Amino acid sequence: MANYPFIFVVFAIIAYGIAFRVYGKWYDRTVWKPDPKRTTPAHMYMDGVEYFPVSKYVLWGYQFKSIAALGPILGPFVALSFGWLPALIWIILGNFFIGWLQDYGAIMVSVRNEGRSFGPISYELTGPKGRNTLLGFLLFYMIIISAVFIYLVATFWNIFPTTFVATLGIFATGILAGRLLYKYRINVVRVTILALVLIVVSIFLGRLLPIPSNFLGNWTIAFWAVVVCGILFAGSILPMPVFIQPVNYVSFFPTYLAIILILIGALLSPITNISLVQASFKGFYPDPNVGPLWPILFVAIACGAISGWHSLVGSSTTSKQLDIETDAHPVGAGSMLSEGLLALASVSCYMVLTNDEMKVAAEAAGGVRNIGSWVYGAVKLTSAYFGGGEAVKNFLTTYFGVVLVIYALTVQALVTRFWRLISAEVFGQNILGQKYPATFVGLLIPWIFAITGSWINLWLYFGGSNQLLAGLAIMLITIHLARVKSPSIYTLIPATFMIITTLAALLWEIYDFTRAVLGYLGVEEFTKFGLKVAGPLAKPSPDAPYPYPTISVLLNSVFILVGVMLFLLGLRMAYYTYKAYFRFKAEPTPAMARESA
Amino acid sequence: MFWKKKDKEKEQEKEQGSEKTGFKKAAKGVLYGMASHGHVMSALRTRMYLEHLFMFITLGDMLGIPVLPPYYSLRILPYAVPNIKSWKMRVFRERDFTDAIF
Numbered sequence: 001m002a003n004y005p006f007i008f009v010v011f012a013i014i015a016y017g018i019a020f021r022v023y024g025k026w027y028d029r030t031v032w033k034p035d036p037k038r039t040t041p042a043h044m045y046m047d048g049v050e051y052f053p054v055s056k057y058v059l060w061g062y063q064f065k066s067i068a069a070l071g072p073i074l075g076p077f078v079a080l081s082f083g084w085l086p087a088l089i090w091i092i093l094g095n096f097f098i099g100w101l102q103d104y105g106a107i108m109v110s111v112r113n114e115g116r117s118f119g120p121i122s123y124e125l126t127g128p129k130g131r132n133t134l135l136g137f138l139l140f141y142m143i144i145i146s147a148v149f150i151y152l153v154a155t156f157w158n159i160f161p162t163t164f165v166a167t168l169g170i171f172a173t174g175i176l177a178g179r180l181l182y183k184y185r186i187n188v189v190r191v192t193i194l195a196l197v198l199i200v201v202s203i204f205l206g207r208l209l210p211i212p213s214n215f216l217g218n219w220t221i222a223f224w225a226v227v228v229c230g231i232l233f234a235g236s237i238l239p240m241p242v243f244i245q246p247v248n249y250v251s252f253f254p255t256y257l258a259i260i261l262i263l264i265g266a267l268l269s270p271i272t273n274i275s276l277v278q279a280s281f282k283g284f285y286p287d288p289n290v291g292p293l294w295p296i297l298f299v300a301i302a303c304g305a306i307s308g309w310h311s312l313v314g315s316s317t318t319s320k321q322l323d324i325e326t327d328a329h330p331v332g333a334g335s336m337l338s339e340g341l342l343a344l345a346s347v348s349c350y351m352v353l354t355n356d357e358m359k360v361a362a363e364a365a366g367g368v369r370n371i372g373s374w375v376y377g378a379v380k381l382t383s384a385y386f387g388g389g390e391a392v393k394n395f396l397t398t399y400f401g402v403v404l405v406i407y408a409l410t411v412q413a414l415v416t417r418f419w420r421l422i423s424a425e426v427f428g429q430n431i432l433g434q435k436y437p438a439t440f441v442g443l444l445i446p447w448i449f450a451i452t453g454s455w456i457n458l459w460l461y462f463g464g465s466n467q468l469l470a471g472l473a474i475m476l477i478t479i480h481l482a483r484v485k486s487p488s489i490y491t492l493i494p495a496t497f498m499i500i501t502t503l504a505a506l507l508w509e510i511y512d513f514t515r516a517v518l519g520y521l522g523v524e525e526f527t528k529f530g531l532k533v534a535g536p537l538a539k540p541s542p543d544a545p546y547p548y549p550t551i552s553v554l555l556n557s558v559f560i561l562v563g564v565m566l567f568l569l570g571l572r573m574a575y576y577t578y579k580a581y582f583r584f585k586a587e588p589t590p591a592m593a594r595e596s597a
Numbered sequence: 598m599f600w601k602k603k604d605k606e607k608e609q610e611k612e613q614g615s616e617k618t619g620f621k622k623a624a625k626g627v628l629y630g631m632a633s634h635g636h637v638m639s640a641l642r643t644r645m646y647l648e649h650l651f652m653f654i655t656l657g658d659m660l661g662i663p664v665l666p667p668y669y670s671l672r673i674l675p676y677a678v679p680n681i682k683s684w685k686m687r688v689f690r691e692r693d694f695t696d697a698i699f
Contacts, residue, residue, distance in 0.1 A: 118695045241639070241643060248636065
């Protein structure tokens with residue numbers, strides 16, 4: 001029984017149950033002391049648009065949907081370079097002691113500060129320099145997220161030939177659903193049923209009209225990345241009700257059905273006899289291309305144990321709609337712990353693949369490993385209880401491939417839009433702050449990174465900046481607790497751990513690119529590593545020279561610069577947060593102040 | 598004593614019923630939250646921006662920005678008056694780029 005994915009899920013349910021019911025309740029009573037009678041911003045500033053009270057069930061669903069995307073699905077793949085046991089331990093313990101504290105704390109800090117989001121809170125707690133540093137950090141963070149997601153979508157279209165037409169079909173369905181809902185005012189239930197039918201038709205169409213992998217050789221990913229950028233450009237400049245909104249709505253159904261199917265597959269694994277076949281531990285430094293277990297494991301799983309993105313979501317919307325303070329715990333902590341469950345189910349998708357199956361997946365991707373292996377594992381887990389026929393497997397392969405694509409595309413459409421809004425804030429009246437140029441630049445830079453960079457390094461930069469943001473968010477929560485004289489040690493320790501670990505991970509990545517450049521320039525010690533380039537810049541064969549060496553070295557140098565900027569901005573932000581923490585900590589309590597007076 | 602038993606049974610049934618209704622309500626809420634809440638909020642925000650525009654056009658001359666001749670402003674004033682309070686609240690509210698994520 002211990003060798004089945006079933007055990008992952010059951011173990012996680014028990015551990016997270018304890019985190020929620022025992023540690024969570026105790027922490028709540030000791031630190032936040034939520035009061036159901038205290039007026040929340042949703043009631044205080046109710047305007048029916050941004051501030052209005054919503055049931056905790058609705059908010060849980062909204063929060064979960066906003067935080068659960070590709071991070072918990074694909075992150076474990078990189079982390080599995082160390083074996084599945086470290087990944088399992090980190091997802092369970094990281095979420096138990098750090099992850100949910102951040103999500104819940106972000107909502108509570110915002111609720112106790114009139115529903116403000118993290119920008120104004122950082123301004124208030126760390127001053128204008130702190131807030132500006134956060135803004136700069138977010139700009140780099142957006143570029144890295146965009147590069148990662150553009151690369152992933154382009155890669156999935158390439159390695160799963162049936163997914164492109166299916167994706168187009170689902171997007172067309174979304175746009176049609178939007179027209180039917182807004183223009184022709186057709187009942188939402190009817191539109192939803194029609195959309196579901198069209199989604200199934202799209203997947204069948206995808207199977208009928210496959211586009212061959214690598215049809216443009218080394219330039220295939222670059223071509224697909226242009227298509228991705230075209231879609232994202234449209235998503236960023238078109239009104240929300242025309243494109244992003246309805247597409248996100250229709251995409252919800254296939255993506256969340258996939259999660260349910262995988263969870264069922266994991267729970268039924270003892271019956272379907274699908275067991276864990278990968279190694280549990282492969283060492284502390286098994287692959288020089290990935291790096292050492294500490295700090296890389298903690299940033300590779302960019303979501304599932306903890307993620308900085310969640311604090312932005314919790315403080316920007318959820319906190320403004322919380323009916324009573326006591327709802328924050330089930331909404332914030334509950335949704336984060338549920339996401340941990342999704343991450344563990346994803347880990348099991350990778351772990352059920354044998355080495356031969358991994359090899360087949362890698363060959364399909366034309367490399368030594370395949371980021372889309374999750375699809376093969378998901379098909380293996382689920383096809384068993386659907387009968388396991390070839391037709392079922394083929395349909396499920398397209399289905400899970402499309403799920404990965406639309407997860408990435410729908411989140412990335414929002415990120416590109418957010419980039420445009422940040423650009424308007426940063427560049428003001430300058431041409432870079434305007435709608436079209438801002439969107440263009442926000443896609444061009446990530447496109448260049450996506451088609452030429454090594455995806456593992458990109459993913460680790462993304463994970464590093466995302467987890468660093470989480471560390472900084474927990475630090476802001478800690479400052480607030482110090483200011484109101486509540487116990488802050490339970491968040492200070494996790495924040496310090498996350499900040500040190502993520503800064504170390506960023507340093508490792510900078511070192512990784514630096515040694516690649518130095519190796520190419522002739523430093524003997526590093527010549528074995530080679531440049532970190534892919535796609536058209538990669539060597540056609542191991543012994544051949546680089547086709548564009550100058551551009552490759554230049555790009556690796558740019559990646560070093562990006563890493564240095566992320567590191568310095570993170571370090572600066574950390575400095576301001578610790579400074580503010582010690583300032584508030586040293587301030588006397590009201591009782592002490594009265595006594596001294 | 599049978600009536601007491603009956604009352605107890607009734608209470609139990611009622612509790613079970615409310616549990617069922619509670620579960621249904623929770624499931625409905627979660628589904629709505631996941632599928633549509635973001636969608637609805639986005640639609641509300643779009644309406645908010647259009648309302649801001651409408652109020653600005655209508656009341657612009659009072660703010661020193663004569664967008665519309667006062668004759669038309671006065672004619673549509675009854676439609677604008679009920680929204681003045683919430684409009685004022687929204688326009689004066691501190692906004693930040695981190696508010697725009699979702």
